[in-house]
Amino acid sequence: MDILITEALTRRYGSLVAVDRLDLRIAPGERRAVIGPNGAGKTTLLDMLAGAIRPSGGRVRFDGRDITGYGPARRARLGIGRIHQRPAAWASLTTLDNVAVAGARHRGGVRQSRRPAVELLDRLGLADLAGVEAGRLSHGQLRQLEIAMALAGEPRLLLLDEPAAGLSPVEFERLAEVLRDLPSEVTLLLVEHRLDLVYALADVVTVLRDGQYVVTGTPDEIRVSHAVRQAYSGAVA
Numbered sequence: 001m002d003i004l005i006t007e008a009l010t011r012r013y014g015s016l017v018a019v020d021r022l023d024l025r026i027a028p029g030e031r032r033a034v035i036g037p038n039g040a041g042k043t044t045l046l047d048m049l050a051g052a053i054r055p056s057g058g059r060v061r062f063d064g065r066d067i068t069g070y071g072p073a074r075r076a077r078l079g080i081g082r083i084h085q086r087p088a089a090w091a092s093l094t095t096l097d098n099v100a101v102a103g104a105r106h107r108g109g110v111r112q113s114r115r116p117a118v119e120l121l122d123r124l125g126l127a128d129l130a131g132v133e134a135g136r137l138s139h140g141q142l143r144q145l146e147i148a149m150a151l152a153g154e155p156r157l158l159l160l161d162e163p164a165a166g167l168s169p170v171e172f173e174r175l176a177e178v179l180r181d182l183p184s185e186v187t188l189l190l191v192e193h194r195l196d197l198v199y200a201l202a203d204v205v206t207v208l209r210d211g212q213y214v215v216t217g218t219p220d221e222i223r224v225s226h227a228v229r230q231a232y233s234g235a236v237a
């Protein structure tokens with residue numbers, strides 16, 4: 001059974017249709033990327049999946065349940081995690097405390113969440129940063145921290161909005177490694193302009209343009225797709 005299904009999912013802003021009757025089916029453990037030129041509707045789609053904005057029409061199903069009317073907190077409790085374009089850690093807390101706090105609800109308290117947080121930082125290669133205040137981290141380290149914070153809740157679906165934005169080449173490599181090494185049962189939905197990250201990570205790529213569905217295929221199919229070249233032609237990617 002598919003873990004995430006959208007049915008005719010639509011968001012309008014006045015006369016503009018940001019996402020137009022989108023049907024998606026994502027299998028458990030799949031690494032799906034959504035690409036498309038600026039204004040294609042990618043962030044609007046993620047916002048609707050995370051519950052941050054309400055669709056104008058259509059439905060979202062997660063793990064067999066219709067979650068269209070659920071808010072972000074309820075979706076998070078069901079196992080939908082999100083990484084934003086702008087990292088959202090507490091600047092005055094250490095890396096470890098941020099991860100422990102992020103996992104507290106899932107673990108039944110901050111105290112119970114500390115040990116798994118230490119293990120998680122270890123697994124992500126961030127143990128050296130455990131005692132460092134988030135306010136002192138580089139942009140790339142903050143991105144990694146936010147991934148650790150999202151994973152602390154053990155999400156089954158992780159929504160990533162341009163995680164590579166603003167990273168140095170070294171940070172980019174590290175991020176790609178962290179995402180590649182995520183447990184195989186975690187389903188990823190990645191919105192990203194960096195096609196090198198998309199092709200390195202995704203098993204399946206969906207292309208949108210101007211809110212419209214264009215095509216879905218494997219990275220190899222998408223690379224050579226005429227429809228994709230057309231979708232990007234004349235558009236600022």
Ligand SMILES: Nc1ncnc2c1ncn2[C@@H]1O[C@H](COP(=O)(O)OP(=O)(O)OP(=O)(O)O)[C@@H](O)[C@H]1O
Pocket residue numbers: 013016017018036037038039040041042043044045
């Ligand atoms: N709050 C809003 N009010 C009005 N229009 C909006 C709003 N949010 C998004 N839009 C419009 O919806 C369309 C889709 O925007 P969206 O940000 O989802 O695209 P995107 O594919 O994520 O683009 P980018 O790659 O530039 O981040 C755009 O035309 C955008 O201007």
